[in-house]
Amino acid sequence: MRYSVRQVASFAGVTVRTLHHYDKAGLLTPSARSRAGYRLYDESDLARLQQILFYRELGFSLDEITAILDDPEANALDQLRARQRQLADEIARLQRLAEVAERAIEVQQTGVTLTPEERFEVFGEIRFDLSYATERQLKWAGTAGQREAMARAAAHTKEDWRRLMAEAAAWRERLLDAYDAGEPSDGERAMDLAEEHRRHITRWFTSCPPDMHRRIADDFVADPRAFALVVPPAQQRPELAGYLGKAVHANASRIETGGAPNPWDRRASRDARAAQDSKEDR
Structure with a gap:
C-alpha cells in the first residue's frame, strides 16, 4: 500500500515541507510517484522515516543520520553510545544551570543568600521565607517595606542570621512560657513579648509601626x-497564633495611647528582682 505525502505527514506528525526537505537531501526518497508526479511512500519508506525521526529526536544531524542509515560500515551502536555520553554531559550541564536558577529564585524570594547547607544549619526546621506566597501576602509584594526587608536580609551574614535566630528562639521560649502559664493575651507580659517581636522585625528587617x-x-x-515562620509546628500550641495576635493588637493600642515602656528594661527589672529574691532566700 502506498501513501501520499500528506498522509505520511499526518501519520508521522511532521510537516509536508519536512518530507520535501528529506527528499531533496537524499535522506528519504519516496519509492514511487503518481502519474501526476506526486510522491508516494510505501511501508519501507515509513520504516525509514521512523528511524530518521528517532535519530533526530536524539539530536543527530541529517548528515549523521544519512551516514548511519546508508553506510554499511557505519556502526549505529557506537554512534548511539557517543550520543548517550553527549546527552549525559548536557543533562549534567542543564542540571547545574537549573540549580543556579533555583538558587537565584530563592534569593529573590527570601532575601537569604546562604547556601542550602547553611540555611539548614542556621534555620533548622523553620523554613525561612520573607515572601511566603499566600493570597493575603500578595498585598505585601512590591511594597517599600518588603523591598527594604529583602535588601537587609540579603546583606545579613551567616553570623547575623545566627544571632537573629538565637534572639528569635529565646523570644519564642518566653512566648511559650507565658502561654503555658496562662498569662492573659492582653496582659503586661504578653504585650511586652509582642513589643519585643515588633522591635525584632525593625532591628533586622524593616521599620514595623x-x-x-x-x-x-x-x-x-x-x-x-505565616505563623510557622515564628513558631515551628513542633512547638505550636492550640490557639497560640490567636494568642499572639491578640497580644500584638493589645500592644499596638498601648503604643498608640502612649503607654508602652521598653520591654527589655522591664524584663531586666524583673530579672533583677528575681535575683534579689533568690539571694534573700539563701
Missing part, C-alpha cells in the same frame, strides 16, 4: 505557613 505589626499578626492567625 504598630499598624503594620497588626497586619503581620493577622496573617499569623489566618495562615499557618
Whole structure:
C-alpha cells in the first residue's frame, strides 16, 4: 500500500515541507510517484522515516543520520553510545544551570543568600521565607517595606542570621512560657513579648509601626505557613497564633495611647528582682 505525502505527514506528525526537505537531501526518497508526479511512500519508506525521526529526536544531524542509515560500515551502536555520553554531559550541564536558577529564585524570594547547607544549619526546621506566597501576602509584594526587608536580609551574614535566630528562639521560649502559664493575651507580659517581636522585625528587617505589626499578626492567625515562620509546628500550641495576635493588637493600642515602656528594661527589672529574691532566700 502506498501513501501520499500528506498522509505520511499526518501519520508521522511532521510537516509536508519536512518530507520535501528529506527528499531533496537524499535522506528519504519516496519509492514511487503518481502519474501526476506526486510522491508516494510505501511501508519501507515509513520504516525509514521512523528511524530518521528517532535519530533526530536524539539530536543527530541529517548528515549523521544519512551516514548511519546508508553506510554499511557505519556502526549505529557506537554512534548511539557517543550520543548517550553527549546527552549525559548536557543533562549534567542543564542540571547545574537549573540549580543556579533555583538558587537565584530563592534569593529573590527570601532575601537569604546562604547556601542550602547553611540555611539548614542556621534555620533548622523553620523554613525561612520573607515572601511566603499566600493570597493575603500578595498585598505585601512590591511594597517599600518588603523591598527594604529583602535588601537587609540579603546583606545579613551567616553570623547575623545566627544571632537573629538565637534572639528569635529565646523570644519564642518566653512566648511559650507565658502561654503555658496562662498569662492573659492582653496582659503586661504578653504585650511586652509582642513589643519585643515588633522591635525584632525593625532591628533586622524593616521599620514595623504598630499598624503594620497588626497586619503581620493577622496573617499569623489566618495562615499557618505565616505563623510557622515564628513558631515551628513542633512547638505550636492550640490557639497560640490567636494568642499572639491578640497580644500584638493589645500592644499596638498601648503604643498608640502612649503607654508602652521598653520591654527589655522591664524584663531586666524583673530579672533583677528575681535575683534579689533568690539571694534573700539563701
